[in-house]
Amino acid sequence: MATWPKVLMGLRMAAALQGAMLEVARRSLSGSLAGRCLADLRLWDELHAQSRRGTDHTFDWFFGYDEVQGLLLPLLQKTPAAGPARVLDVGCGISGLCTGLYTKCPYPVDVLGVDFSPVAVAHMNSLLEGGTLCPGHPASRLHFVQADAQNLQPVATSSSFDLVLDKGTWDAVVRGGHPGAYRLLSECLRVLQPQGTLIQFSDEDPDVRIPGLEQGVPGRTVSVQELGPFRGISYFAYMVQGQLKD
Structure with missing residues (x-):
């Protein structure tokens, strides 16, 4: 028999998928997400190209x-x-999260968006080259690079970021299996400063996500904050923060 946390997770995922598909329909995107693996590069190339x-x-x-x-x-x-x-921002896609940080944050930020989809990265770089994005602070910078979030070695050194953002990337990668999701988590923690913060944005229920995170982040604290609802769906910010001091 399914446990209530698993039932709730299933309902949330179904609601999120339905909401996403409605957005896709609104944008006149062809095809369907049904039956497609969200860890498949070809799917994301297709969706980004259409969006x-x-x-x-x-x-x-x-x-x-x-x-x-x-x-x-x-x-x-x-x-x-x-x-x-x-x-x-790992798995940045063509989201406005990176561009919003760059254009609206009043503090100086050096933002790097990475995605394994060349279509997404090319589009975001075209926005930069178009000169339509103005920094919210004179010292702010923004870059986009194609990279696999499960292997950030080519683009990011260890302990080099103060803040790492994952907006739905774990949710997509885990569809291809938990080993890939934990490789993603390991890479996020590797590039994070010892006292930095990793935030995973997801609609997954805390009773499911928190135990999995705690298993993969020994020596760090895990907390959660509810967000929304946005378009009728509640989300969560799962925050993994600095290594505990001796």
């Missing part, structure tokens, strides 16, 4: 920067003033 034909420059499956700036700004404000806070 960017709309009138908006970016497309968010969950929500954008405006909905979570109240959570992010206090963390960025606390970053040591040695230089711009370094922020990594």
